[in-house]
Amino acid sequence: MWAHVWGFLYSNYFRFWLKWILRLLTGKCELQRLLGGAEAGARRTLSVEHSLESSKNKVLRNAVHVEEAEVEKCVRDVMKEKKIEQKDTGFKTNLHISLLQISGYKKLYLNVENLRKVPYDSENEEHEEQLIELWNLLMPHENLKARISKQWCDIGFQGDDPKTDFRGMGLLGLVNLVYFSKHYTNEARQILSRSNHPKLGYSYAIVGINLTEMAYSLLKNGALKAHLYNMVSGLPQMEHFHQFYCYLVYEFDKFWFEEEPESIMHFNQYREKFHEKIKGLLLDYSVEREAVEIS
Structure with missing residues (x-):
């Protein structure tokens, strides 16, 4: 029970204030800290995915559901929403990679699932x-x-x-x-x-x-x-x-x-x-x- 209570309090109160304090101290939003402070790979992309899913901002939440063709536009939309300069190429490149990985994983699952649903047909x-x-x-x-x-x-x-x-x-x-x-x-x-x-x-x-x-x-x-x-x-x-x-x-x-x-x-x-x-x-x-x- 206490784990659920802590999870609720963290998600709805503490996380907001923690992000606010860190932004004051660093001058960077959570995504900037994540994309600039971790090397490419699982830790970074999983953290970015969690950050986007947990966001109260609709543009950021929707970013984890974009398809490959929409990733570039989504990156621009996120940067605009978070007031990050478009010339910040490091942020742009890293977010692009993470969103490709996230969308690619979802697409891979659908492809695997579709193949699993095809019954073996001895007439085929x-x-x-x-x-x-x-x-x-x-x-x-x-x-x-x-x-x-x-x-x-x-x-x-x-x-x-x-x-x-x-x-x-x-x-x-x-x-x-x-x-x-x-x-x-x-x-x-x-x-x-x-x-x-x-x-x-x-x-x-x-x-x-x-x-x-x-x-x-x-x-x-x-x-x-x-x-x-x-x-x-x-x-x-x-x-x-x-x-x-x-x-x-x-x-x-x-x-x-x-x-x-x-x-x-x-x-x-x-x-x-x-x-x-x-x-x-x-x-x-x-x-x-x-x-x-x-x-």
């Missing part, structure tokens, strides 16, 4: 081609004898027809599996081989789809903001989401074998532990640039 030639490509990338020396086949279990699907396993994540699950296998082919084959371990094995494709859900949920709840704001000085793209997924696959495999679970029946327990580990990494801005990539 493109979908089928991607599925066959996945097989060929992972099993180059073994021909798939039929489209409906027990062979799919060899790469970690549950049954004769993989389309049933894509229900939760739609086409996004397949696209991620293909992306990892295509861009990190050797690693994908090695991890598939490890997933067939007699004691510590797991279903490669099913776990891959599960990790797509993890990446998606981290994007949706905003946990990926710090990583993407640190990695991309501008608009985050679908490519960056796929890369993060690849990192999850690579790290989960290491994590699973380090933990040595008693059996696959304990998967959910270890998945949650891995999820918490990743969230902790994402919150530690100091390791963002180095940690979240395939080593």
